[in-house]
């Protein structure tokens with residue numbers, strides 16, 4: 001048999017281990033019922049392979065841990081703040097930094113400052129916390145992503161792109177003055193981790209400049225987007241990921257960032273801006289909600305770990321292995337005939353629950369059901385990204401009914417091995433084989449905000 005050459009292997013070895021607990025099917029049945037069929041309500045100790053999220057769940061390196069010991073915990077002017085500021089300017093290229101405890105802290109500040117009641121905020125598909133803050137500030141989110149983003153079988157390479165015709169039509173309708181900024185996420189989580197092309201960002205910049213509208217990047221997974229540009233877009237194959245990242249940011253006016261994803265830390269985030277006036281207001285406001293402007297709710301050691309994480313995030317071997325692992329799982333499931341969002345995204349494999357459980361109506365919560373079944377099968381924890389996550393329309397109170405009804409298998413960075421990946425694939429396939437017997441759910445408790453976190457369900 002010919003040996004197959006590996007495209008990637010983990011560019012690290014393991015120095016410290018954390019034991020995993022395996023459970024029996026009756027134990028999982030009980031845990032799932034106690035959790036109201038919501039994987040967010042499971043105890044982590046009852047989970048074998050945790051693919052709930054890649055948020056804050058990645059493994060830090062020895063260099064980052066060493067940095068934790070160099071935390072300067074002064075209340076004001078911590079040296080780690082200056083290191084973080086320097087690293088942000090070097091890798092992302094924005095002028096001003098406001099640290100926040102995590103991404104939504106930055107979204108809160110930005111939305112409060114820029115959005116006035118009645119404003120419209122266009123975006124390439126919504127993200128849960130981002131849209132919640134835009135609405136809380138009195139704005140209305142309008143989706144301007146390309147149509148193919150809503151089709152899980154469409155193989156186009158940049159399904160996160162902004163549809164510039166939709167944006168132009170929106171500007172004509174509401175007027176540029178009522179659009180404080182365009183909210184662009186790279187990659188697009190809710191579309192399945194799909195990237196945006198550099199060409200699209202350039203064209204977006206040209207259009208928004210003409211109308212005097214800002215572009216604010218959700219840079220949470222921008223490194224992963226840069227990797228896809230390197231793989232898929234003409235002219236970028238030989239450019240370093242770090243260079244692509246900086247170019248990508250150069251077409252925008254600022255960013256919100258959850259450091260818990262690309263930046264390989266367990267907590268942290270920031271708001272970065274190029275405009276002095278907006279920065280000044282954010283620096284004032286952060287004191288009210290997060291902490292002084294040189295720590296923003298973080299310990300000095302957290303800022304140090306994030307600054308060091310920034311350097312590691314753009315290393316080619318790291319990002320290759322990170323996305324390679326996700327691709328490995330995606331391609332295996334695809335080969336087994338399991339319906340997933342194509343192409344495989346950067347941080348997660350998304351199971352298409354509508355095609356996986358076609359006998360369930362959307363109000364029987366197929367993705368919520370599938371996530372529960374996966375846990376029952378193998379102790380693998382995933383997350384619903386469908387009608388539960390989409391929530392209700394703030395004005396009419398009706399369910400948002402998204403076209404995509406997905407279950408996200410999200411891979412923490414540098415945490416699980418290829419054998420864990422194989423177990424995950426096997427668990428999904430077991431459920432797939434008995435899918436016709438799976439019954440749906442009904443919602444028995446619904447919280448007011450971001451209901452997917454705490455909602456409870458019962459089996460129909």
Ligand SMILES: *Cc1c(COP(=O)(O)O)cnc(C)c1O
Nearest residue numbers: 102103104127129189220258260
């Ligand atoms: C996680 C995430 C956020 C919110 O960040 P938190 O750190 O969880 O508050 C915003 N946007 C995207 C794309 C994310 O993935």
